[in-house]
Amino acid sequence: MTPAAIVSKLWNFCNVLRDDGMSYGDYVEQLTYLLFLKMADERTKPPYSQPSTVPGAYSWPTLVKKDGDELFDHYRHTLENLGNEKGLLGLIFSKSQNKFQDPAKLRRLIVDLIDKENWSVMSADVKGDAYEGLLEKNAQDTKSGAGQYFTPRPLIQAIVDVIAPKPGENICDPACGTGGFLLAAHDSLIKNHPHMTKVELKALKEGTFKGWELVQATARLCAMNLMLHGISGLESDLPLTVADSLAADPGERFDIILTNPPFGKKSSTTIVAEDGKIARETETIERDDFWATTSNKQLNFMQHVKTLLKQNGRAAVVVPDNVLFEGGAGETIRRKLLHDCDVHTLLRLPTGLFYAQGVKANVLFFERKPASETPWTRRLWIYDLRTNVHFTLKTNPLKRSDLDEFVQLYAKPRTSTWSAENPAGRWRGYDYADLVARDKASLDIFWLKDDSLEDSDNLPAPGILAAEIVEDLQAALEQFRLIAEDLGEEIVEEG
Incomplete structure (x- = not known):
């Protein structure tokens, strides 16, 4: 069965459950619990014959044998008890709840859909791609907010292609969402290094x-995604920590960091003051390893990534536009980053890529270097994939081929495609002296003419134009939101 066929089969059943009030996110979560139990049972049989990580009283066969209210009660108790376990079981089932309304529909999912497949014998590509398909469909449901944890896969693939991980390197994502960067790096290593040794x-x-x-429900989806793709397994601990990675320096250092940190400043964190009263978390993080103290989460992630890198380690970080031009702590961090690291590449992304609306983003590539009196950044190369480029999530989505030119130009030696004779060239280098001489050392640099401003005949389609106006307005609102929160105003969400 192909990944598309499995996704279609499972997703069609979701539409039945939607009539009972179950959201897309709830469905994917319930599916995760049941898939885990089914695969754990499969691993106890030949050729694996492994001891089960699931207590016998809550194993898959106990669910298959029951029906009606008895099944409903047993499923609820199964989730509650497994959520109290430690390790992998606790990670998957922590705070889990039965979201089904109808016992007959729960039984149908168990018996007719999941039990009829042998998930363990499927290749990691098939079952992993099927689960990725479900996560992407969930991200498309903009009301759920799940899109903020889902980075477009063609963009991830291009980033991993230019970073080119090698066997023996360790790879980190300190804000991993559903695991897209880790999975793409894993696939790249398998594809490009087919003759790895047993040790490798x-x-x-x-x-x-x-x-x-940080978010438990997202970590659960990530854990299942990693397992289905063959990164670790049911019998071993997953390389995943449910925590705020910004809270402290973990002490570990990595060869490669690939990440799309969360945009905005929302957090579920609360703190208890010395007098025992609950205080509002301002999210101002003070760490000795940081260059500047700020409540801007994206700027803190930039500093955190610098800390996590080994010497000569390389990073690719998705950042919103404000990281490129914001003053105060932003300017301090950019100047230090340009001096202490080799900040060599900036990819300006088009609008219409992200399910989280109002996002204007870029990818910043840099390497950490040893202490030096002279700056490590010699020249920053910028590829502008934004000006006169229009994507939408449904009618004209980003494809990996749209990034082919960037991937080819990223390789060294580098030559500018922009010149006086070719003013439409999208690839251009800027020397360190030019960068630090700019107001606030801003990296928000563009040189291409916007065709729509020059000639009304070149305006994009009305739908695309309307979507871009919406994104511009939402990006502006997000900036005002950050300013209001910095001034201590509580923002009340409607709906």
Whole structure:
């Protein structure tokens, strides 16, 4: 069965459950619990014959044998008890709840859909791609907010292609969402290094990857995604920590960091003051390893990534536009980053890529270097994939081929495609002296003419134009939101 066929089969059943009030996110979560139990049972049988990680009283066969209210009660108790376990079981089932309204529909999902497939014998590509398909469909449901944890896969693939991980390197995502960067790096290593030794393959499965995710429900999806793709397994601990990665320096250092940190400043964190009263968390983080103290989460992630890198380690970080031009702490951090690291590449992304609306983003590539009196950044190369480029999530989505030119130009030696004779060239280098001489050392640099401003005949389609206006307005609102929160105003969400 192909990934598309499995996704279609599982997703069609979701539409039945939607009539009972179950959201897309709830469905994917319930599916995660049941898939885990089914695969754990499969691993106890030949050729695996492994002891089960699931207590016998809550194993898959106990669910298959029951029906009606008895099944409903047993499923609820199963989730509650497994959520109290430690390790992998606790990670998957923590705070889990039965979201089904109808016992007959729960039984149909168990018996007719999940039990009829042998998930363990499916290749990691098939079941992993199927689960990724479900996560992407969930991200498309903009009301759920799940899109903020889902980075477009063609963009991830291009980033991993230019970073080019090698066997023996360890790879981290300190804000891993559903695990897209870790999975793409894993696939790249398998594809481009088919003759890895047994030692390298063992390290690939057990010691190469590390992720942090703040939101428990998202971490659960990430854990299942990693397992289905063959990164670690049911019998071993996953390389995933459910925590705020910004809270402290973990002490670990990595060869490669690939990440799309959360935009905005929303947090579920609360703090208890010395007098025992609950205080509002301002999210101002003070760490000795940071260059500047700020409540801007994206600027803190930039500093955190710098800390996590080994000497000569390389990073690719998705950042919103404000990280490129914001003053105060932003200017301090940019100047220090340009001096202490080799900030060599900036990819300006078009609008219409992200399910989280109002996002104007870029990818910043840099390497950490040893202490030096002279700056490590010699020249920043910028690829402008934004000006006169229009994507939408449904009618004209980004494809990996749209990034082919960037991937080719990223390789060294580098030559500018922009010149006086070719003013439409999208690839251009700027020397360090030019960068630090700019107001606030702003990296928000563009040189291409916007065709729509020059000639009304070149305006994009009305739908695209309307979507871009909406994104511009939402991006502006997000900036005002950050200013209001910095001034201590509580923002009340409607709906």
